[in-house]
Amino acid sequence: xxxxxxxxxxxxVIGNEVLSGRTKDANLNxxxxxxxxxxxxxxxxxxxxxxxxVIVDAINECRIKYHYVFTTGGIGPTHDDITATCVAKAFxxxxxxxxxxxxxxxxxxxxxxxxxARLKMAEVPVGAQLIYNPVSKAPGFRFQNVYVxxxxxxxxxxxxxxFAGSLMSGKKVLSQSVACYLPxxxxxxxxxxxxxxxxxxxxxxxxxxxxxxxxxTLVSRG
Numbered sequence: 001x002x003x004x005x006x007x008x009x010x011x012x013v014i015g016n017e018v019l020s021g022r023t024k025d026a027n028l029n030x031x032x033x034x035x036x037x038x039x040x041x042x043x044x045x046x047x048x049x050x051x052x053x054v055i056v057d058a059i060n061e062c063r064i065k066y067h068y069v070f071t072t073g074g075i076g077p078t079h080d081d082i083t084a085t086c087v088a089k090a091f092x093x094x095x096x097x098x099x100x101x102x103x104x105x106x107x108x109x110x111x112x113x114x115x116x117a118r119l120k121m122a123e124v125p126v127g128a129q130l131i132y133n134p135v136s137k138a139p140g141f142r143f144q145n146v147y148v149x150x151x152x153x154x155x156x157x158x159x160x161x162x163f164a165g166s167l168m169s170g171k172k173v174l175s176q177s178v179a180c181y182l183p184x185x186x187x188x189x190x191x192x193x194x195x196x197x198x199x200x201x202x203x204x205x206x207x208x209x210x211x212x213x214x215x216x217t218l219v220s221r222g
Contacts, residue, residue, distance in 0.1 A: 007170040009035055009068040011045040012058055014083055015151055018047050018073070026153040027072045034160060039169035040068065050074065055086040063090070063146055067168060070160070073151030075140060077117040087143055088125035097123050101130060101139050108137035131159050173221060179208075181215040191218070 011031050017023040028045055035042040043066060048054055055074075062069045074083030088095040101122035102114075109118060121138040124130065131140035131147065133155055140149045140159050149159045180187070184205050195203040198220075205216040 005170070007040045007068075007168050008043045008066045009040050009070060010062040010066045011042060012055075012062065012069060012071040013045065013047045013151075014050065014055060014071055014073040015048075016050045016080065019049055023151075027151070027156050030153070030157060031070055031072075031160065034164065036173050036175075038164055038167065039172045040167065041170070041173065050080040050082060052082055052086055052089070055083065056090045059087060059090040059146060063144065067145060069146045071146065071148045072156050075121065075138070075148060075150055077120050081120070083148055084123055084125065084141070087128075087141075087146060087148060090146075091125060091143055093126045093143075095123050096126050098128075098130065104130075104133075104137045104139055132162050134158050134162070175219065175221040178218045179215060180218060181213055183207075183214055184216050187216065187218065194220075 011028055013025055013028055015023065018025050025047070032042045032045075044062070046058055046062075048058055059069060059071075071083060071087075074081045074086075085095055097119060101124065102119065105114060105118065105122055124139075124141040125143050128141040128143045131142055131149065133139050133150065135152075135155045135158050138150070140147070142148070142163070147160075147163065149156045184207055187205060191203050191205055195201075202219075202221040204219050204221075206219065207214065207216045209215075
């Protein structure tokens, strides 16, 4: 059941290349930061392989659990770009080649070069709304509360910023950090007591070593 006092989201990073280490994800941190800025709590994130059943199950679980699901990756022209098909299956709808999406591609790619592989980028679930891509024109799409974006960071960011103003937002999350040169074990009990007295605030400690000295950063967020 959704928490009506908070606007929540989940990010699904899709791609074998991320799980294998070939590609370093640059999207999750950016999405988390932007969500915080606009008053959305990014409550969960997952990195998924290019496996249809895994993606479909994750979409169906998260779209019920959270107000928004943001996906990145898997909407390109290759055989392993299956995110659009997975979203269609999750919502039990057909997939279609959208005329408007083809026209957008034609503004970036010469018509004679629009082969079947590239036209795949114009295929979206029936009933989906296109998400504009000002960088390379190949659109993302939204189906209900699931927002599907490209994996290329510059494109993903431009897509997100294009629809961010239409998202519901809750109270903005405030955060305060304090660094101290004490080991976590020395502050653990005190932090536990603070957390118990303020259950609606996330309290944590994060160890570091600077100039040969150990310490931790104390963070409150809520």
